[in-house]
Amino acid sequence: MKKFINATIYGDSDSTEILVEDYKFKAVGTNLGDADEVIDLEGKLVLPPYVDPHLHLDYIFSGLGEGNANVSGTLFEGIQRWSDNKKDLTEDKVRKSAIKGIQKEVSHGVQYIRTHVDVTDPNLTGMKALLKLREELKDIVTLQLVAFPQEGFFRYKGGPELVRKALEMGADVVGGIPHFEISYEHGVESLKQIVDLALEFDVMIDIHCDENDDPNSRFLEVLNALVMEKNYGTKTTASHTTSFGAVEASYANKMMGLFKESKINFISCPTENAHLQGRGDAYPKRRGLTRVKELLENGSNVAFAQDSIADYWYPLGNGNMMNILDNGIHLAHYTHIDEINKALDLITTNGANVLNIEDYGIKEGNSANFIVLDAHDAYEAVRERAEVLASVRNGEYLFKREVRKNEIEVDFLKK
Numbered sequence: 309m310k311k312f313i314n315a316t317i318y319g320d321s322d323s324t325e326i327l328v329e330d331y332k333f334k335a336v337g338t339n340l341g342d343a344d345e346v347i348d349l350e351g352k353l354v355l356p357p358y359v360d361p362h363l364h365l366d367y368i369f370s371g372l373g374e375g376n377a378n379v380s381g382t383l384f385e386g387i388q389r390w391s392d393n394k395k396d397l398t399e400d401k402v403r404k405s406a407i408k409g410i411q412k413e414v415s416h417g418v419q420y421i422r423t424h425v426d427v428t429d430p431n432l433t434g435m436k437a438l439l440k441l442r443e444e445l446k447d448i449v450t451l452q453l454v455a456f457p458q459e460g461f462f463r464y465k466g467g468p469e470l471v472r473k474a475l476e477m478g479a480d481v482v483g484g485i486p487h488f489e490i491s492y493e494h495g496v497e498s499l500k501q502i503v504d505l506a507l508e509f510d511v512m513i514d515i516h517c518d519e520n521d522d523p524n525s526r527f528l529e530v531l532n533a534l535v536m537e538k539n540y541g542t543k544t545t546a547s548h549t550t551s552f553g554a555v556e557a558s559y560a561n562k563m564m565g566l567f568k569e570s571k572i573n574f575i576s577c578p579t580e581n582a583h584l585q586g587r588g589d590a591y592p593k594r595r596g597l598t599r600v601k602e603l604l605e606n607g608s609n610v611a612f613a614q615d616s617i618a619d620y621w622y623p624l625g626n627g628n629m630m631n632i633l634d635n636g637i638h639l640a641h642y643t644h645i646d647e648i649n650k651a652l653d654l655i656t657t658n659g660a661n662v663l664n665i666e667d668y669g670i671k672e673g674n675s676a677n678f679i680v681l682d683a684h685d686a687y688e689a690v691r692e693r694a695e696v697l698a699s700v701r702n703g704e705y706l707f708k709r710e711v712r713k714n715e716i717e718v719d720f721l722k723k
């Protein structure tokens with residue numbers, strides 16, 4: 309039995325101690341009694357691990373190297389460059405770069421990743437490599453795999469069969485990209501078939517949905533309607549929906565009511581889409597985000613995600629969710645003090661809700677997974693973009709770092 313004392317627990321001001329036994333939280337409270345080992349957290353902020361609910365592990369680092377830069381900075385060039393280069397993909401290549409990406413994310417306190425895996429590949433190379441890693445790395449990170457037809461469900465020859473095959477192989481989620489199909493009708497039909505596949509295989513849905521600046525892109529409306537009718541909203545996520553940041557208020561307001569009814573989830577990738585969107589705009593330029601603040605006020609579940617690390621779509625990124633959060637709350641105007649105080653939800657609990665993880669959170673009976681930040685409360689953590697000092701999984705440290713001093717003592721300040 310292990311006891312962590314002097315913890316400041318995010319969202320639980322009554323508790324300061326955590327007791328862990330047999331990989332699980334045995335109790336969370338105060339004065340919890342004796343333990344074999346006592347660890348003093350010195351008042352630091354403890355929260356459930358970061359969740360990155362949208363990442364492309366099979367693409368990681370593909371954008372590095374001469375001639376690989378996406379010159380226009382657009383989604384379409386990213387897809388084209390990937391398509392041109394993916395023919396040389398091997399399982400070993402995907403495995404090695406995915407491991408590097410996972411290392412980066414885990415070292416920043418992430419323990420849950422949903423990764424889209426391109427299945428528009430007759431060999432399903434990425435899916436094969438990532439299915440193995442999902443199993444091999446499960447004590448370090450929980451991986452959810454999306455069968456994602458990057459080059460289009462219909463637009464890529466044999467797309468529907470490849471998506472089905474990936475689900476048969478064991479993908480956890482079915483994906484889609486309706487705004488990349490060749491017409492509105494093709495996009496709608498792809499969504500219908502994808503929802504049918506989800507019901508047939510009993511898997512979640514996560515669609516790259518309206519990742520453009522077109523205020524007339526309407527696949528979010530279609531997806532929402534389809535899953536609302538099937539009562540499948542909590543198992544469904546609309547990723548990106550950047551066009552919803554460009555629509556008129558009267559349309560947005562109508563949709564808000566329908567999102568409330570369907571309970572569909574949203575993922576916003578603030579850094580990626582600030583980079584990709586608005587490329588066709590003169591000034592003023594769109595920020596490229598969906599209506600994050602308004603969706604949250606509507607009671608919808610919204611999570612932030614990294615999306616890319618140095619691939620054909622986005623040249624930056626390092627798996628640090630605090631960086632994503634910092635950018636996201638600025639771009640979304642989610643910066644009232646009350647919003648800042650709960651902003652960590654966007655990279656923790658809200659992501660766990662997207663992934664439908666039930667065994668999540670610092671409470672009795674759950675797996676003993678948590679992180680410790682170099683801050684004493686949520687506001688300080690967000691304002692300082694606090695470092696992750698430790699990540700604990702199943703009661704054991706994945707890593708632990710020295711406490712960094714926030715303030716350097718400079719001689720002249722003492723005078």
Ligand SMILES: Nc1ccnc(=O)[nH]1
Binds near residue numbers: 519
């Ligand atoms: N942002 C994106 C990254 C990768 N693929 C996409 O379709 N979009």
